Amino acid sequence: MIEQVLNRRNMMRAYRQVASNKGAAGIDGMSVKALYAHLSQNREQLESSIRKGEYQPQPILGVEIPKSNGKSRLLGIPTVTDRVLQQAVGQVLAIQFEMDFVDCSYGFRPNRNARQAVIKALEYINAGYQYIVDIDLKSFFDEVDHCILLQLLYRKVHCRLTLRLIRKWLRAPILLNGKLVKRRKGVPQGSPLSPLLSNIMLNELDKELERQGLRYVRYADDFSVYCKSESTARKIGNNLFLFLKNKLKLPINREKSGIRRPVSFTLLGYCFVPTYVKGEKGQYQLVASEKSWKTLRGKLKQATRKTTPMSFDERIQKLKEIARGWLNYFRMASLQGKLRELDGWLRNRLRYCIWHHWKKPERKRKNLIRLGVDPVHAFQWSRSRMGGWRIAQSPILVTTITLERLRRRGYESLLSYYGKVALRLNEPPCTRPVRTVVPKNGFLVILLWFYLL
Numbered sequence: 021m022i023e024q025v026l027n028r029r030n031m032m033r034a035y036r037q038v039a040s041n042k043g044a045a046g047i048d049g050m051s052v053k054a055l056y057a058h059l060s061q062n063r064e065q066l067e068s069s070i071r072k073g074e075y076q077p078q079p080i081l082g083v084e085i086p087k088s089n090g091k092s093r094l095l096g097i098p099t100v101t102d103r104v105l106q107q108a109v110g111q112v113l114a115i116q117f118e119m120d121f122v123d124c125s126y127g128f129r130p131n132r133n134a135r136q137a138v139i140k141a142l143e144y145i146n147a148g149y150q151y152i153v154d155i156d157l158k159s160f161f162d163e164v165d166h167c168i169l170l171q172l173l174y175r176k177v178h179c180r181l182t183l184r185l186i187r188k189w190l191r192a193p194i195l196l197n198g199k200l201v202k203r204r205k206g207v208p209q210g211s212p213l214s215p216l217l218s219n220i221m222l223n224e225l226d227k228e229l230e231r232q233g234l235r236y237v238r239y240a241d242d243f244s245v246y247c248k249s250e251s252t253a254r255k256i257g258n259n260l261f262l263f264l265k266n267k268l269k270l271p272i273n274r275e276k277s278g279i280r281r282p283v284s285f286t287l288l289g290y291c292f293v294p295t296y297v298k299g300e301k302g303q304y305q306l307v308a309s310e311k312s313w314k315t316l317r318g319k320l321k322q323a324t325r326k327t328t329p330m331s332f333d334e335r336i337q338k339l340k341e342i343a344r345g346w347l348n349y350f351r352m353a354s355l356q357g358k359l360r361e362l363d364g365w366l367r368n369r370l371r372y373c374i375w376h377h378w379k380k381p382e383r384k385r386k387n388l389i390r391l392g393v394d395p396v397h398a399f400q401w402s403r404s405r406m407g408g409w410r411i412a413q414s415p416i417l418v419t420t421i422t423l424e425r426l427r428r429r430g431y432e433s434l435l436s437y438y439g440k441v442a443l444r445l446n447e448p449p450c451t452r453p454v455r456t457v458v459p460k461n462g463f464l465v466i467l468l469w470f471y472l473l
Contacts, residue, residue: 021179034107046099096208106213127240128215149246156276160241324369372412391420
């Protein structure tokens with residue numbers, strides 16, 4: 021296997037992947053830009069040390085990033101050289117382990133994504149499985165047991181050099197606050213090999229759920245089981261707790277775990293609400309969670325802050341990037357009502373930025389005249405003592421900086437873009453127009469049909 025890892029084509033593929041991901045430098049300070057030159061000069065020496073089993077990975081750089089709940093998440097950043105080698109090993113291992121993974125696992129796998137997991141969950145809920153066992157693993161990536169993980173690797177991987185290399189990466193110390201800390205458990209978030217190792221670990225959980233014939237969805241360490249009764253859900257929840265504790269040695273976050281109903285259940289940023297359509301009792305549809313809306317609003321607010329040193333065109337481009345990323349992810353959800361309200365708020369934010377940019381009263385007067393305001397009103401409005409946010413919502417700017425003028429400058433409303441992606445991607449095949457095929461003697465057939473009527 022080590023020859024497959026060190027194959028030139030495999031290594032070049034790994035290098036391109038690491039280079040495309042960019043990322044920060046590791047403990048040695050080497051950036052991604054300097055990686056190609058380093059590998060070209062030291063390739064033979066690096067391969068020789070790996071084949072002899074003498075390669076020693078460098079310590080991992082520990083970086084704490086803030087989370088939305090006020091806490092922090094520890095990331096482990098290997099050196100760029102180690103990242104390339106881990107990516108090369110992961111590409112070879114993925115081929116061997118992909119066939120063993122079950123269909124209900126959607127995280128960190130080719131041709132699978134979070135939206136597929138959400139759609140599967142919606143199918144289960146609409147089929148009547150509306151008691152959900154929602155289990156949250158406490159700091160999963162930091163709690164992975166090395167012994168159990170290596171035993172799972174031994175079953176499929178029979179190359180000692182590859183196993184030894186993976187073991188060294190797992191046991192590499194991490195640099196925290198200037199001190200090297202030993203690691204005896206966990207896989208560092210930020211390592212290219214960590215997603216595959218997490219799937220290998222949790223594949224044992226998938227097999228247990230498959231053995232019991234349960235309906236479930238798993239995306240990375242987020243998984244949920246769908247049942248038809250509360251008693252069944254409680255029984256399954258207790259069994260899963262014991263399995264995770266005794267077999268995999270993974271702790272469960274009791275505060276975030278429990279038995280949910282669809283209206284109180286959130287999956288990967290999506291929520292489930294009743295459809296309220298006559299004749300469709302017990303059916304649910306997708307909406308974006310309040311946390312997701314808050315995140316979007318915060319990003320839009322940051323991009324439209326009046327004091328941000330940014331031109332209007334740059335501001336519009338930033339808004340497009342934020343909106344397209346968020347709406348493409350939530351294109352399956354019903355968003356029309358809230359998007360309409362958010363569009364109005366966003367346009368007022370843009371008007372506020374424009375009004376603030378004009379600054380002086382005389383410049384405001386001239387610009388208002390250019391926008392079609394008569395000189396008398398332009399003079400009065402330019403000297404207004406109202407605040408900028410109140411002016412943005414008043415006829416002073418609403419009637420001058422109209423939606424049409426904003427569109428000419430490149431602005432596209434959230435609702436307009438959502439209509440493009442949602443209609444195109446969510447339209448069922450049965451709604452497409454049916455092509456009518458008329459035979460050669462079609463005119464005679466049509467006349468006969470009308471005669472019979």
